[in-house]
Amino acid sequence: MPAGRMSRRTFIGAGSAATTATALPVLPGLSGLLPKASAADTQTNLSKMVDLRFGMFNHFSLGTFTDQEWAEPNQSPTLFAPPTVNCEQWAAAAAAAKMNYGILTTKHHDGFALWPSAHGTQNVANSSYKHDVVQAYCDAFRAKGLKVGFYYSIWDRTFGVEAWETRHKVTGLDVNDAIEPADMAFILNQITELLTNYGTIDMFMTDGYAWQMGQQAISYQRIRSLVKSLQPDCVMIDIGGLSEPFLSDAIFFEEPLGVTAPAGNTYAGMQGQTISNGWFWHPSTPTESLMSKASILSHLTDLEPKYTSFILNCPPNRNGLLDTNIVNRLAEVGAAWSPNASRPPLPTQMLRAEHPITPVNAYATGYHTGEGPLGAIDGLSDVRYETCWSTWGLTLPQSITIDLGGVWSNVSTLEYLPKQWNRTNATDGDITSYTISTSTDGVTFTQVATGTWAGNNRTKSVEWPNRDAGFVRVQVNAGTGGYANISGIRIGGRSAKPTLVSSGFPAAGTTYRLAARHSGKVLDVDSRGTTNGTNCQQWPWLNNTTQKFTFIATGDGYFKIRGVNSGKLVEVAGLSRVPGGNVAIWQDAHVTQQHWAVTPTADGYYLLVNRFSGLAMGVAGSSTSDGANVEQQTYESLTQQQWRILPS
Secondary structure, three states, X not given: OOXXXXXXXXXXXXXXXXXXXXXXXOOOOXXXXXXXXXXXXXXXXXXXXXXXXXXXXXXXXXXXXXXOOOOOOOOOHHHOOOOXXXXXXXXXXXXXXXXXXXXXXXXXXXXXXXXXXXXXXXXXXXXXXXXXXXXXXXXXXXHOOOEEEEEEXXXXXXXXXXXXXXXXXXXXXXXXXXXXXXXXXXXXXXXXHHHHOOOOOOEEEEEOOOOOOXXXXXXXXXXXXXXXXXXXXXXXXXXXXXXXXXXOOEEEEEHHHOOOOOOOOOOOEEEEEEOOOOOOOOOOHHHOXXXXXXXXXXXXXXXHHHOEEEEEEOOOOOOOOOOHHHHHHHHHHHHHOOOOOOOOOOOOOOOOOOEEEOOOEEEXXXXXXXXXXXXXXXOOOOOOOOOOEEOOOOOOOEEEEEEEEXXXXXXXXXXXXXXXXXXXXXXXXXXXXXXXXEEOOOOOOEEEEEEEOOXXXXXXXXXXXXXXXXXXXXXXXXXXXHOOEEXXXXXXXXXXXXXXXXXXXXXXXOOEEEXXXXXXXXXXXXXXXXXXXXXXXXXXXXXXHHHOEEXXXXXXXXXXXXXXXXXXXXXXXXXXXXXXXXXXXXXXXXXXXXXXXXXXXXXXXXXXXXXXXXXXXXXXXXXXXXXXXXXXXXXXXXXXXXXXXXXX
């Protein structure tokens, strides 16, 4: 395998457990164990969550034994070696504090799982403590009448589910990584285990991917659909650090990052803080002064009227116990605090895209340098940095068009998040006047909504009657400061779940040629090659099989482009995300650098945007010469980046 290509991973199944008292038997099959679907409305479930008021977070994993907040990846699971794990003591301490729920870190960023997962080997089944901590936790907390929630890190630094930038920095390897179908299967399989084998789970908290890879790289839609199918009333929470809810049912305010519930907040929220110096236990924890009773009580008093539950992290030690100073502090809080029974019910929450569709591409009439339209659909939640579509410096109106990767039924809702991070002006760039249009072919658009929004930096939403749509266009008519910033867009259905009606053009089974707009020449394979890694180029149409391609829908909005001559797929070579990276052919490896969004320009041409890099297929240097290299480029509406797709 040449340098720079991702190696294929293998999974080694592990045994499973049902209790903490015996060695681990094999988990039963997943079929027949699904909770009964009650499907209460979102307002009811969010009201129940905020009425819990006060809960316990328990960070307990390899970091407990390595004195690390983020344990290093690929460490031996045998390092997890508590002599016992007394979840009953944790639950008793929570009850003494008058807490109403607990959330357990079932898996943190290093990838060690506290249950005997059949997917991967980094879990308790292969540790020095071969018992199911998740099961023990659920049993103990429910025995005390407490609700149970799970924290699950999508970012897994051992299995390799991580951002390519992070992988490069952590390992020092001169390669890029990608989120591939096998990664998605791993995630969904582990979530299925957690939400199938442990009874009713009231809250499911995800972390590490909205601000690492983006919820475009890891499909939020697929995760949400799975969670809601297995646990319809489970409240989803993502640790994204946003000041308003957007990517989950309720917003999480991570206080150690300086993110707290704002004054007058009426969105269902949860604010997390740690009682000790860190999320995980450290050797200094037993003798720390801890968060004071007065400070904890002050937090509860402050957050109650903000409809924000306070979750206080209490890290168990290497003996599987809460330290005495933590237990005592919680008892002091419980003796001094009672919930405010006179608080009014949770205000009606805004309408949401309950069934989001993950878009595959976006293009715009114009944008500020470095802030192109893909920034509005990448799903990054802007904790460490911000990506957005910005029209700063351009005259309004301007528009952004979102490609949904096929025609979907029941499209009815759009949510828009203004710029949140590093704002020089708290409201500049907020859209105040808009027009929404939809299309099934990307050419003819029909207006479905128009209106105004307040320039207040908060999430906005708009709803229209259910309709089939493959493209949604937002025209910005006016914005504070005379321009628009869109940090995130979510589109989907609310009253009904969208279903894929058509994968769209190109048609399956038809053979096509791809002609570059600027030259009229077609995509060809260098020297008629069939070898993996052979570069693509442009060449006059000769009716050769190396110039003919078929398109295969991936099932999630993208296409594979297969050469008739070689039977191999067009891809970005060397896992490159760099403009100028070669476009080449390779055997079907079921990887995202072989997937392309096919988006019409509305005048007979198409953009071919690579799923892995987000860059567009184009001809190097706008050359019209025979044999000019075909590469990936930042899309700038140039004619060498636009292709006519014609039956051959």
